[in-house]
Amino acid sequence: MIDLRSDTLTKPTAGMLEAMIKAEVGDDVWGEDPSVNELEKKVAEMFGMEAALFCPSGTMTNQIAIKVHTQAGDEVICDRASHVYNFEAGGIAFNSAASMRLIHGDRGRFTAKDVLENINPDDIHFPVSRLVSVENTVNRGGGCFYHFEDLKRIRKVCTDHGLSFHLDGARLFNALVETREKPEDYGQIFDTISICLSKGLGAPVGSLLIGSSAIIVKGRRIRKIFGGAMRQAGFLAAAGIYALDHHIDRLADDHRRAKVLSSELAKSDCISTVLPVDTNIVIFNLQEGISDEEFLDKLKQKEVLMHAIGKNSIRLVTHLDFNDDMLEKTINVLKQY
Numbered sequence: 001m002i003d004l005r006s007d008t009l010t011k012p013t014a015g016m017l018e019a020m021i022k023a024e025v026g027d028d029v030w031g032e033d034p035s036v037n038e039l040e041k042k043v044a045e046m047f048g049m050e051a052a053l054f055c056p057s058g059t060m061t062n063q064i065a066i067k068v069h070t071q072a073g074d075e076v077i078c079d080r081a082s083h084v085y086n087f088e089a090g091g092i093a094f095n096s097a098a099s100m101r102l103i104h105g106d107r108g109r110f111t112a113k114d115v116l117e118n119i120n121p122d123d124i125h126f127p128v129s130r131l132v133s134v135e136n137t138v139n140r141g142g143g144c145f146y147h148f149e150d151l152k153r154i155r156k157v158c159t160d161h162g163l164s165f166h167l168d169g170a171r172l173f174n175a176l177v178e179t180r181e182k183p184e185d186y187g188q189i190f191d192t193i194s195i196c197l198s199k200g201l202g203a204p205v206g207s208l209l210i211g212s213s214a215i216i217v218k219g220r221r222i223r224k225i226f227g228g229a230m231r232q233a234g235f236l237a238a239a240g241i242y243a244l245d246h247h248i249d250r251l252a253d254d255h256r257r258a259k260v261l262s263s264e265l266a267k268s269d270c271i272s273t274v275l276p277v278d279t280n281i282v283i284f285n286l287q288e289g290i291s292d293e294e295f296l297d298k299l300k301q302k303e304v305l306m307h308a309i310g311k312n313s314i315r316l317v318t319h320l321d322f323n324d325d326m327l328e329k330t331i332n333v334l335k336q337y
Contacts, residue, residue: 002326005307007171007254007280007319010202012239019242025234028054029224035234039241043208046244047193048184051216053209053223054237058083058170060228061194061209063091064219066131068211069164069191072097074130077118081108081140083168084133095226099127107275108138109146112153119161132158135168137175140309143258143281145175148185155189165189170196170207174279177251191215200251200280201243202320205236247320254280254318257327261316264331270295280319286312295337302333 003009012020026032040052055061062084066076076092078085080102084092092098101118103110120126132154137145158165167190169175176183186193192211197203209219223229230236255278262277265284274284286295292308299306306316 001303001305002322002330003305004316004318004322004330005305007199007317010320012204013202013246013320015246016202016239016242019238020235023234023238025232027231028233029229029231033232033234033237035237035241036230039237040208042241042244043195044210046183047187047210049187049193049210050213051211053216053219054230054233054240055207055209055223055228056205056230057198058168058194058196058207059088059091060223060226061207062088062133062166062168063095064209064222064226064228065166065192065194065211066092066098066133067096067222068215068218069131069166070096070098071130073127074098075101075120075127076131076133077101077103077115077129077163078133079103079105079108079110079135079138081105081138082133082135083139083170084135086140098130101129107141107144108135109141109144109150110134110154111150112157115154115157115163116161119157119163129161129163131164131166133166133168135170137171137279137281139170139281140283142275142277142283143171143174143279144276145178145278148179148181151186152189164191166191167193169193171199171279173248174200174251174255177248178255178279197240197243200254200319201240201247203236203239203243206240208240250320251280254320254322257322257324258282258316258318260327261318261330261334264334268334268337270337280317282316282318283309284314286314288312298337299333302336304330304333 044052119129137143197206
C-alpha cells in the first residue's frame, strides 16, 4: 500500500532503529537522560537559542508556548488556516483561557500590515493582544512557506507593540531546504519555536520547543502539568538525533516528487484545481460531480491512499517511505482514473 495521507506515517529506518537500540538512557523527569539532554542541547545550538524542551507532540510544544506567553483574557493573533486554531482541539481556550484573532491571509500566511491592523487598542472592552503565532510551512496552505524578510517585518511589529512571536515550525525544515536559510536566523527573530521530528524527518515520536532558558524552565513545569513528562525518553531522543543528522537534506527528494505529482494531477480531467506546490504537500480539488469518497475509494482499490480535507478537496504528502518506484506507480494509478 502506498500511503500518502501524511508524512507522520513513516517507520524508522534501519539506521534510526539501531541508534534507538544503542541509546544511553536515564530518567528525564530527573534530568538524567543523557540522550534527551544531548538532543535538547543540539537543537538549541542549531537555532542559536538558549534551551530546548523535548515533548511528545507538536501540539504540546505549541500549547506550552502559548501558555508561557499569555495569561487568561489575552488574545493570540494567528491565521484562520493555522494548526493552532484548527487542529489542536481548542487548546488555546482550554489550556490558556485566551481568545484568538484570526487573519484571513494568503494560504495561511499573513503580513506585518495584517498584524498591525489586528492589534487591539488599550481598551477594557477588548482582550489584550499578547502573541503572534505563524506556521511555516503551512499545512492547509499546501506546504507554502514565508519569505524570511516578511517574518522579520512581523517581528518588528511585535517588538514595537510588546507582542511575543511564536513559530509553529512543524515542517520548518522543509522550508529551510527550499530557501537555504539557516536555523539560527529564525532563532534571532522568534521568542519560541516549535519543531517536529515525526513528520518529514521520519522519527517515530517527538517535538521540541526552543527558546530562552527562562521560557524553557517555565515550559518544563507546564509540560509536567500537561502530563508530558517522560522517563527513559532517550530511546525516542536518539531517533530525533539521528533524524537531524541524516534526514534533513533528503527532504528535497520529497519536494521533487510532490512537484511531479502536482504536474500529473493538473493534467487529469477529474481535477479542477491544484494548489501551487512549494514543499511536500499537494492539495487539489475534484471536478463537480466527483465525490471525494468515490475518488479515494478507487485509489484505495489500486493500493494508493490519500486524504480528504474538505468537500472534494484532497491532500497528499510525500515522505521518507515514498520512493521513485512508488511515484511511478502512483502516476499510473492516477492516469487510470
